Amino acid sequence: MNRINDRRNVSMMMDLYELTMANGYFLEERNDTKVAFDVFYRRNPDQGGFSVFAGLEQVLQYLEDMHFEAEDIAYLRSLNLFDGRFLDWLSDFHFHGNVYAFPEGSIIYPNEPIITVVADLVEAQLIETELLTQINHQSLIATKARRIVKAANGRAVSDFGARRAHNNDAAIYGARAAVIGGVNSTATVSAGQYFDIPVGGTMAHSWVMYFGDELTAFRKFAKIYPDNCILLVDTYDVLDSGIPNAITVFREMREQNIKSKSFGIRIDSGDLAYLSKEIRKMLNEAGFPDAKIVISNSLDENTMTSILAQGGQVDAFGVGERLITSRSEPVFGAVYKLCAVEEDGIMQPRIKVSESVDKITNPGLKEVYRIYNEEGRAFADMIAKKDEVVDLSKPYRFVDPLKPWKIRRFENCTAKKMQKLVMENGKRTEPEVPAKEIAAYVKHQLSNEIWEEEQRFENPHIHFLDMTPKYYEMKMEMLSKDDNN
Template sequence: MDIKKNNIYCKRNIGMMMDLYELTMANGYFKQENAQKKVAFDVFFRRNPDQGGFSVFAGLEQIVEYIEGLHFSDDDIEYLRSLHLFTEDFLEYLRNFKFTGDVYAFREGTIMYPNEPIITVVADLIQAQIVETEILAQINHQSLIATKARRIVKAANGRPVSDFGARRAHNNDAAIYGARAAFIGGANGTATVSAGQYFDIPIGGTMAHSWVMYYEDELTAFRKFAEIYPDNCILLVDTYDVVKSGIPNAIKIFDEMKANNIQSKNFGIRIDSGDLAYLTKVARKMLDKAGYKDAKIVISNSLDEYTITSILSQGGQVDSFGVGERMITSKSEPVFGAVYKLCAVENEGKMEPRIKISEAIEKITNPGLKEVYRIYNEDGQAIADLLAHKDEEVNMENVYRFIDPEKPWKKREFVNCTAKKLQRLVIKEGKRVIEPEKVTDIAAFVKKQLETEIWEEEQRFENPHKHYLDMTKSYYEMKMNMLDK
């Protein structure tokens, strides 16, 4: 089944999803004779959201699709002409525009850290400039939500987490690609139908308060639901009064099912308001006492890693979590700050490094074409990431000396390590050279790294260990020389 390819949703023309300055600069470059020069831009971010120890890379597949399909329609050209900013020959150039450059990227789902190039675009000046906004918007959105989801999943400590956030998302794409990203980060599924349709994510859902309010009384509403969905019979018990009405009525329905010999695969209650720690404990006792130890308790309502941790630490009795607004907007920190910075410009056939200095030290960029390695110790744990020149040999058979650029006096040496390149070519001369990955495989890749490679100390919420980003001696000296100039 390849529904996606047929769906107009995914065939949108998003070529014009860019900042105007990309076009005004491109128009400027177009007038220069050197507009065909190759340049390289790095995508990187400066800190992990929520003071976390790592982030989850998500959104690559949409970027590859975007770049492969990038074009400007006649309507687009007509609109741009109406702005009276561009020359006719530049508009003609746009009409025939195709991206023909190379793109390198981490595998989607890679655990990533600040200041390393997660994507590098190597292309003609104009082409590289034009793709900036959409690349950043995808990375910034999906990595934000994947990273947040991972935190929430960690707090849930093995219990399933479902995305219930569509209605509070920042419009359709935020709901749909957000559900995708949440799944990559470890959510078990989503309530958003189109996300299930486009990305083959498990979808689920129960009932709304409106179901209960529609019928004359709560008991009738529950009974009607149980008749139709005996195998997914999670009854929403907080429309009127959880303890006095909702749970007793749910128990009556479970009794009726039992009396009718109906074995439900999945039954229980959902609580969507009130003191969830208290109510789930009361609910568990009432359900157990009635003989329904296998009845599930699902909770929702403004959950995130902090409220979930709190509810569980109070002994809250919860089987699964429906997480809405705080995951789909990453409410506690709704901005992922990835940026797109020029790092090299072709000169006489060679890629010359470029650097951006700034008033703010953390805004100084890492210049030049480079390679990122993840360094693993003998036990397979990731001890550091390493920046090297693109063409530099990094051989772990020798003892290697690295430099932590934040603490250059701390020389670091590693023995018996292995190094893995994190970037790989994903688009070559405008054509994708990687297969689309299933989101289930991407999610499994995230899980595996966190279980086997990434230190537990980087995964805790409070004061996580800061992953080292080292540089080879040669790369560090090049950067320092540029700063001195």
């Protein structure tokens, strides 16, 4: 499988402060101190009930390939900010850390560590920006795509967004994320090539305009592409010209005994709900009830829901700018925070304290367990200390950090560890998972594990993030010590 980064080195994709701090740690002889950083986010986009984790594969590729070339070192030297010994060290740099992560495609929730990096201090510091760039972007688009696919209610959805994406990478990786989120295909050819995902597309208005008259344009297209004959009918007049001409072409194909695998029309403007209903009547009356109606034009989950609620007759949606840019909520907000530092061979927890309660971090090395009821539905996640034994074979007491005074227990439940080792000593532990397999994993979770109440758009049920008593007590102790300083 082709990899985008085979053709370029993105190791310099970092904020300057990562290098200034790394240089300082190096001069303080702290560069080989072992530390741990967590990646987590604080709020679901669009006030949703969950998010979809995407971008892990690109993070692992980046970490395996990370190195600094001669021109990189020369540029850094020209800034007159860094010690020569540090730059010499960078010239032979490779990442040697361990990475623990949720499986890509996992349904995720705020404030739980979806990735934990355990590495030497300088190594862990230098990877922050690229790691967050990939996770923030792809998780955002995958989550938006999931909402759009849910709104489609079983109808096909294609990503049409490349020309509205913020740049090439946003289009290509956005298409990958969209497929992970559940869309059926993309119009972005390079994404199809790189990630082995289905591509689709037919014609633009320029095809019709070039040939002078609509019927001629449709006939020529049908002759070249009889098995994928989707005709764009809104160049001039949908109901008085586009549909009658399309019906003429479909009749001619039938008379010539041309059996198309896929045929129909697309509309890209106007009142899509009204037009689709009128078009369906016209196609049915002409004897083409199996002709598909595809709609596009600034669609998202809200407009799609509205069109279908009005009785819109739609077989497939082409969704562009509002998917590929996640226009309604363009920031995912994942962060990378220090959670532990090695002291005398022991990883000691660290905590960030803030006047904003939602910015207080969860300290230390930890495990995240997903808790399932007897029906296999996931109704909570729980944070535990890394070395804790969690035994749910009997009633298990846990702490709700929002209501710690209440005595709560899990009963008749099972638990699954969410993080697994995905990179050891800088080498990945498992092969790449195709985007289509990740998409199937997303679909499985939402169909079989995640409550429907968490998936609704309005006021979704909140998925609980609980803590073991030992973990909660450790966090409270650290906060108490900080308060006394």
